[in-house]
Amino acid sequence: MIGNSIIKLNGVDIFQQAHLVLSNVNLHVDKGDFVWLIGQTGSGKSSLLKVIYGDLNIKNGTGHACGYELSKLASKDVPYLRRKLGIVFQDFQLLTDRSIEQNLHFVMRATGWTDKKLIAERTLDVLEKVGLRSKLKKMPHEISGGEQQRVVIARALLNDPEIILADEPTGNLDPETSEEIVLLLKQISQSGTAVLIATHDYHIIRTFPSRIIKCENGKVLEDAVI
Numbered sequence: 001m002i003g004n005s006i007i008k009l010n011g012v013d014i015f016q017q018a019h020l021v022l023s024n025v026n027l028h029v030d031k032g033d034f035v036w037l038i039g040q041t042g043s044g045k046s047s048l049l050k051v052i053y054g055d056l057n058i059k060n061g062t063g064h065a066c067g068y069e070l071s072k073l074a075s076k077d078v079p080y081l082r083r084k085l086g087i088v089f090q091d092f093q094l095l096t097d098r099s100i101e102q103n104l105h106f107v108m109r110a111t112g113w114t115d116k117k118l119i120a121e122r123t124l125d126v127l128e129k130v131g132l133r134s135k136l137k138k139m140p141h142e143i144s145g146g147e148q149q150r151v152v153i154a155r156a157l158l159n160d161p162e163i164i165l166a167d168e169p170t171g172n173l174d175p176e177t178s179e180e181i182v183l184l185l186k187q188i189s190q191s192g193t194a195v196l197i198a199t200h201d202y203h204i205i206r207t208f209p210s211r212i213i214k215c216e217n218g219k220v221l222e223d224a225v226i
């Protein structure tokens with residue numbers, strides 16, 4: 001980390017194959033920031049997130065995420081970068097054939113946790129943070145959609161990330177449950193973990209006003225308004 005800076009992109013060009021999706025991207029996200037990411041379908045939101053989690057290389061410019069220099073990121077570094085990022089995406093849902101506890105243990109073992117006592121303690125700790133300690137033994141289908149999303153957030157918190165990246169975290173939820181999820185993410189940001197949320201849900205942005213960045217016409221615009 002450079003000071004309080006968690007994400008720092010300076011003059012970065014982002015390509016999908018030969019197509020320049022976003023040019024001259026300048027973005028700073030600091031510890032504890034809560035940032036909305038908006039933009040029309042195809043405007044480059046996912047591409048920007050992919051750069052941050054090391055799934056897309058940067059061309060030109062300089063980029064840092066959680067202390068890693070993105071232009072020099074080797075494939076072997078990617079799993080370590082990912083441990084510093086909590087990912088809350090539609091594509092990373094819970095494993096349906098395992099309990100909440102087993103879902104969390106699975107990720108912990110995959111990210112290098114071995115001590116059974118520490119695994120058990122951390123599992124309860126993150127479930128406590130999202131208010132679901134009592135659901136430890138439940139299967140995903142035995143809890144609501146909003147509770148499942150809370151477990152996904154708990155899973156993202158396991159390795160004490162510097163930032164949570166969330167892509168449409170309220171996509172499948174009713175308005176009331178959406179507000180509960182965003183309130184939880186807001187509280188997480190207030191405890192020091194930065195939060196960056198890509199969304200098309202302007203209602204939820206109005207409910208939780210904060211900094212908005214927008215992908216538009218191949219640029220990332222700061223202080224966007226909706």
Ligand SMILES: Nc1ncnc2c1ncn2[C@@H]1O[C@H](COP(=O)(O)OP(=O)(O)OP(=O)(O)O)[C@@H](O)[C@H]1O
Nearest residue numbers: 016017019021039040041042043044045046047048
């Ligand atoms: N794997 C890929 N190969 C080639 N082009 C791609 C790839 N993924 C995305 N693109 C293109 O890059 C551009 C930006 O796409 P991206 O998925 O970043 O947009 P988005 O803002 O996240 O859209 P949405 O809101 O639909 O998720 C689009 O023109 C898209 O067609």
